[in-house]
Amino acid sequence: MSNSKAFQLPLISLLLFTSVFTHNSSVFASNFVRNQTFTRPDPLRHFRLYKGGYDIRDKHYWASTAFTGIHGYAMAGIWMLFGLTFGSYLIVKTFNGGFHPFINHPSSYYLASFALIVIFTSIAIIFSSLILVANQSSLHRSKNLMDTILGGGTSMKQTIEAVMNGLIKIQTLLQPYDGEAYDLLNHITNQMRKETISIQNFVKEARNASNHAMKAVYIANLVFVTVNLVVLVGGCVVLFLHWHPGFIILIIVCWILTTVSWILTGFDFFFHIFAGDTCSAFEKFEQNQNPESNSIMSILSSCSNTSNSEKFMAQIGYTVHKYIAESNSEITTLAHKMVQPNEESDDSFVIERICDPFSTSPNYNYAPSDCPQDSIQIHDLPNILSTLTCEKHTPTDICKAQGRFFPESSYGKTMAYIQSIENLIATYPDLQSLAGCTPVKHAISDVALHQCEPFKTSVRFLWACIFTVSIDMMMLTSLLIVKACQDKGKYFSWCSIVPMRHPC
Incomplete structure (x- = not known):
């Protein structure tokens, strides 16, 4: 027992192991699975196909994934362009005195148009309310998912600290008797100390960034829905009062809100695709934890095998x-x-x-x-x-x-x-x-097995609701334009539906 060489072998083995691990353990800033590739147009490469994997550090991944919401962005652009063109046309025709859209329709025609406006307004109010629910649910599930993953990072840091403290005790004990082992231990503990600081900084930055991103999505949807509900309720009042200038203002505001809703539709679809990519990465890692064929993070390349x-x-x-x-x-x-x-x-x-x-x-x-x-x-x-x-x-x-x-x-x-x-x-x-990267694996397993499906469902439901509202607002705005054309120059009693020949 007095022979120092008897202890040097396990010590050197331990040092080799920890040095291999800490060399690659800046985990959470690294890539996710790369064997799963996508073929999506990349706006940053002149719309050539992005054929990479799920890499949260790659701007081309983000650009190609954000581009999946093009249907929403395109509809927003078309709708706004059409609104500007149509509005300009009406203004020019009105000032030139050449716009005479007034036709005497039967009462049933007014009743039908009024009923359609009420129906589409009700649908918009219902689905706007559902967006509030879906928005709150997606925020809650997004926070839980991020807390789980970043919690795995914090646990990893604590585990490294526990190992480091154990090595420091060994280092103190061997200092008087084995200078070579002491120097090796001093080197590895310093390296591990840097690693804990690196993980701590990343977790802090990632938590701040994810909180800002989640709040941005949540606030954008919340503000839109709140304004939309106020406008819809206000529109009902204007509809019953038959205040024509207010009716024109309502149409303009609804047109703008419809444009915004299509932008959010594209953005929420991008969020939906990103959620699917994320969960797919976690689920594939959970099914196959061999880094040679499926490596969710570069940290796991040294310890997940x-x-x-x-x-x-x-x-x-x-x-x-x-x-x-x-x-x-x-x-x-x-x-x-x-x-x-x-x-x-x-x-x-x-x-x-x-x-x-x-x-x-x-x-x-x-x-x-x-x-x-x-x-x-x-x-x-x-x-x-x-x-x-x-x-x-x-x-x-x-x-x-x-x-x-x-x-x-x-x-x-x-x-x-x-x-x-x-x-x-x-x-x-x-x-x-x-x-075995146990803290990270536990976090990934929890996300893959218990959180992914509810998370994807809530995000998909949010997108479906905003998509429905976008279509409904287009129909409602068109009906309001028709209604404004019908009602111009006609007289209504308060809360009446059918116009009167003479003012009340």
Whole structure:
């Protein structure tokens, strides 16, 4: 147990593992799955097809995905252009005195047009109310999804910190006895400290950015719906009052709101496509966690591969297992040298062995419950070793008589290695979690299995509602124009539907 080389092997193995991990662990700023490719027009490349994967850092992915809402943007442009053209035409014709749209229609005609306006207004009010519900639901589910993913990042940071604290304890213990191991540990803890800062900064930035984005979508839909409901209710009042100037203002406002609703339709469709891409990435990773064929984040390329992480953990288990086996052998050798049992006492001379918490080859799994009941637990070794240590000023005969067979010259160094192994084993569950990216995988599994479908449903419902309102507002605005043309120059009593020949 006094030989420092017995501990250097597991230590170096641990350092190699953590250095490989931390080299690639700036996870959350990295790409998502790339094996899933899209073929979408990319406005930033003169509308050539974007054939990349789901990459939230790639501006071409965002541009091509945002372009999927072109139907909404195009309709908004066409509707606005048509409104400007039609409005200009009416203004010119009115000022030239050449516009005479007035025809005496039967009462049933006025009743039919009034009924259609009421129906389309009711539909617009109902679906605008549904947009409020869908908007609130999509915001809530978006926040939950982002909190889960960023929570996985925070958990990853905490796990790295736990491993780092364990290494710092080992570093402190070995400093007086093993300068090379101390320097290696100092290097890796500094690297891990930078990694935790990097993850912390990214989580903070991503949380702020996602909150701003979610609030922007939510506020845009909320403002539109609120204004639309106010205008629709106000339009009902104007309709019953037959106030013609107010009716013209209502048409202009409805035209603008219809344009805005088509813009939001395109934007919400883009949000719907993005939600589908995101959930598809999570679901594919959940189904196949082999980074060679499906790597959701570059962080997982170093630790999501089950076989790789098992190799790392088996190597650590093997080296600790080997160290404890060598320690047991050395203890037994020292005891026999010091105590020198005679033939009569050979059968009764038994040395209790240190508990090896790792199974044998090939896996070397961590299984502390498999230790024999009479074995020495590692955390008990310091107390036991102090009772077995022979002080250098004590005669050898007295030490033999008292069963103190361990030399004091090796006590300090051996204690340092024992406590280092103890700290390594205590840190092993965090190492295991780090090796398998457990916090991130749990977050992805939660999103893929429990949150994705409700999230996609709420976003799809939001888009469907705004799309319905957009079509309905087009029809309603057209009917209002027809109604304005019918009513111009005619007299109505308050709340009447059919015009009168003379004013009330």
